[in-house]
Amino acid sequence: xxxxxxxxxxxxxxxxxxxxxxxxxxxxxxxxxxxxxxxxxxxxxxxxxxxxxxxxxxxxxxxxxxxxxxxxxxxxxxxxxxxxxxxxxxxxxxxxxxxxxxxxxxxxxxxxxxxxxxxxxxxxxxxxxxxxxxxxxxxxxxxxxxxxxxxxxxxxxxxxxxxxxxxxxxxxxxxxxxxxxxxxxxxxxxxxxxxxxxxxxxxxxxxxxxxxxxxxxxxxxxxxxxxxxxxxxxxxxxxxxxxxxxxxxxxxxxxxxxxxxxxxxxxxxxxxxxxxxxxxxxxxxxxxxxxxxxxxxxxxxxxxxxxxxxxxxxxxxxxxxxxxxxxxxxxxxxxxxxxxxxxxxxxxxxxxxxxxxxxxxxxxxxxxxxxxxxxxxxxxxxxxxxxxxxxxxxxxxxxxxxxxxxxxxxxxxxxxxxxxxxxxxxxxxxxxxxxxxxxxxxxxxxxxxxxxxxxxxxxxxxxxxxxxxxxxxxxxxxxxxxxxxxxxxxxxxxxxxxxxxxxxxxxxxxxxxxxxxxxxxxxxxxxxxxxxxxxxx
Numbered sequence: 001x002x003x004x005x006x007x008x009x010x011x012x013x014x015x016x017x018x019x020x021x022x023x024x025x026x027x028x029x030x031x032x033x034x035x036x037x038x039x040x041x042x043x044x045x046x047x048x049x050x051x052x053x054x055x056x057x058x059x060x061x062x063x064x065x066x067x068x069x070x071x072x073x074x075x076x077x078x079x080x081x082x083x084x085x086x087x088x089x090x091x092x093x094x095x096x097x098x099x100x101x102x103x104x105x106x107x108x109x110x111x112x113x114x115x116x117x118x119x120x121x122x123x124x125x126x127x128x129x130x131x132x133x134x135x136x137x138x139x140x141x142x143x144x145x146x147x148x149x150x151x152x153x154x155x156x157x158x159x160x161x162x163x164x165x166x167x168x169x170x171x172x173x174x175x176x177x178x179x180x181x182x183x184x185x186x187x188x189x190x191x192x193x194x195x196x197x198x199x200x201x202x203x204x205x206x207x208x209x210x211x212x213x214x215x216x217x218x219x220x221x222x223x224x225x226x227x228x229x230x231x232x233x234x235x236x237x238x239x240x241x242x243x244x245x246x247x248x249x250x251x252x253x254x255x256x257x258x259x260x261x262x263x264x265x266x267x268x269x270x271x272x273x274x275x276x277x278x279x280x281x282x283x284x285x286x287x288x289x290x291x292x293x294x295x296x297x298x299x300x301x302x303x304x305x306x307x308x309x310x311x312x313x314x315x316x317x318x319x320x321x322x323x324x325x326x327x328x329x330x331x332x333x334x335x336x337x338x339x340x341x342x343x344x345x346x347x348x349x350x351x352x353x354x355x356x357x358x359x360x361x362x363x364x365x366x367x368x369x370x371x372x373x374x375x376x377x378x379x380x381x382x383x384x385x386x387x388x389x390x391x392x393x394x395x396x397x398x399x400x401x402x403x404x405x406x407x408x409x410x411x412x413x414x415x416x417x418x419x420x421x422x423x424x425x426x427x428x429x430x431x432x433x434x435x436x437x438x439x440x441x442x443x444x445x446x447x448x449x450x451x452x453x454x455x456x457x458x459x460x461x462x463x464x465x466x467x468x469x470x471x472x473x474x475x476x477x478x479x480x481x482x483x484x485x486x487x488x489x490x491x492x493x494x495x496x497x498x499x500x501x502x503x504x505x506x507x508x509x510x511x512x513x514x515x516x517x518x519x520x521x522x523x524x525x526x527x528x529x530x531x532x533x534x535x536x537x
Contacts, residue, residue: 150456370400421462
C-alpha cells in the first residue's frame with residue numbers, strides 16, 4: 001500500500017519495503033540505502049488490500065535496554081520505541097525529513113519555529129501541545145544527566161512556547177540539520193509529561209507516547225508487546241499487536257522465521273541467503289546501510305595513547321579478507337569514520353594490510369614483543385560480530401598482540417561504552433557508528449571530539465585532536481555544502497591517519513520476512529513497524 005506523507009512541506013509516496021517499489025532517487029545517499037527484495041519461488045505480484053488484525057512477532061538481535069526516549073542509545077530500543085513515540089519530524093522514504101507531530105516549520109537564522117499538529121492525544125488520554133515539547137526539552141537541558149544532554153546543550157539556547165500549537169527553538173549557531181535532530185527515534189521524541197510526573201525515571205519501563213501503538217508489557221529477556229492505539233492521529237494501525245522477542249543467536253532467529261513463529265527477523269547471516277530465497281513462504285531484503293563497524297581503542301591509556309600503536313593495530317588486520325571470507329561481500333572496507341552513504345563521505349586509503357609494517361611500528365613505539373590487552377565484544381547482535389572478533393584476535397596475535405576476548409550481553413556492553421573514558425576499564429572493544437541523520441561534522445565531534453567525552457557526549461575512546469576539532473567546528477556552522485564538504489574532507493583525512501580506532505567496514509543488512517508481511521518500515525538500517533504495516537490472514 002502506498003502511503004502519502006502528511007504535512008505542508010512535502011508529499012512523498014512511501015517506499016514499499018516488501019513490494020520492491022523504490023522512491024525516486026534524490027542523490028547518492030538514497031540510491032545507496034534503497035532496499036532490494038528477493039521473493040520466494042511462489043511470490044506473486046497480485047495487489048492485495050490491507051487487512052486489519054493479527055499479531056506480528058519480530059525477532060530482534062538483543063533485548064531492549066530502555067523505553068525512555070531521552071535515554072535511548074541502542075538500535076533495538078530505538079526501533080521498538082518508534083512504535084510508541086514520535087518526534088516533531090520523521091524520516092521519509094528518501095531519507096529526508098518531513099512532518100510528524102509538527103505539521104510544518106520554518107527557520108530564520110538561529111530561530112526554528114514549528115507549527116504543531118492539533119488534536120493529538122497521548123496514550124494516557126492527555127493532550128499533546130507546545131507545552132509537551134517544552135517539557136521534554138526542559139528535562140533534556142535540566143539537571144538530570146540524560147544520555148545526550150551534552151549534545152543538546154551545545155545546540156539549543158532556548159525553547160519557548162509561542163502559543164498552544166507553536167514552539168520556537170533558538171539554536172547557538174545556524175543549524176541546517178535541526179529538523180533531523182527532532183525526528184522519530186531521536187532523544188527528542190515526545191513523551192507524556194503527565195506520565196513522567198507519575199513514573200519519573202521508570203518511564204523507561206512504562207512508556208507513554210503518541211505513536212500508533214501503546215505499551216502492553218515488557219518482560220526482560222523475553223518480550224515486549226505493544227497494542228493498537230485507537231484514536232491515533234494518523235489513523236488506526238492495521239495490526240492488533242506487535243511482539244518483539246530478543247533472540248541474540250542469528251540461527252535461532254532464522255529457525256523461528258522458518259517455523260512461522262516470527263514474521264520478521266533482522267540481521268541474518270550470508271549463509272542464510274539460500275535458505276530464505278528457497279523458501280516460498282519467506283522473503284529476503286538486502287539493503288546498504290550507513291553503519292560502520294570498527295574497533296574502539298582507549299586513546300588515553302598506554303599503549304593506545306601512542307599513534308604508532310593505533311596505526312600498527314590497523315595494519316595488522318586484513319580487512320579485505322574479512323569482507324570477502326567472513327562477511328561474504330556484504331561489506332565495504334573503510335579507511336575512516338564516516339561510512340559510505342553518509343553526508344560528505346570521502347573514500348580514504350586507510351591502512352593496508354601489512355603485518356611487517358605493524359611489527360615495525362610496535363617496535364618503534366617500544367613494544368618489540370607486542371603487548372596484551374582485553375577486548376569487550378558482542379555475539380549475534382551485529383552481522384558476524386563474533387566471527388570478526390575471533391579473526392582479528394588471530395591477526396593481532398600474528399604481530400605479537402595478545403587479545404583476551406570478553407563477550408558480554410547487550411546491556412552490559414552498552415554499560416561499558418557509556419563509561420567516562422578517563423575512568424573506564426575498557427582497552428579495546430567492538431564498536432559501531434551510524435552516519436545517517438544529522439550532519440557528519442556533528443557525528444565526528446560526538447565520537448572523537450575533545451569536548452564530547454562520555455557522559456557528556458559519545459566519545460568512549462577519549463580521543464582528542466584539537467586541530468581536527470577546530471576544522472570540524474567550522475564545518476558545523478558552514479552553510480555552503482561545497483565548502484562544508486571541503487572542510488570535512490580535511491577532517492576525515494587527518495582523523496584517518498590519527499587512527500583513534502581500527503577502521504573496518506560499511507555494512508549491508510539482510511532481513512528475513514514472512515511472505516504474508518507487508519510494509520514494515522526500513523529507513524537505512526532502522527527496521528520497525530508502524531500503522532501501515534499489515535499481515536495477510
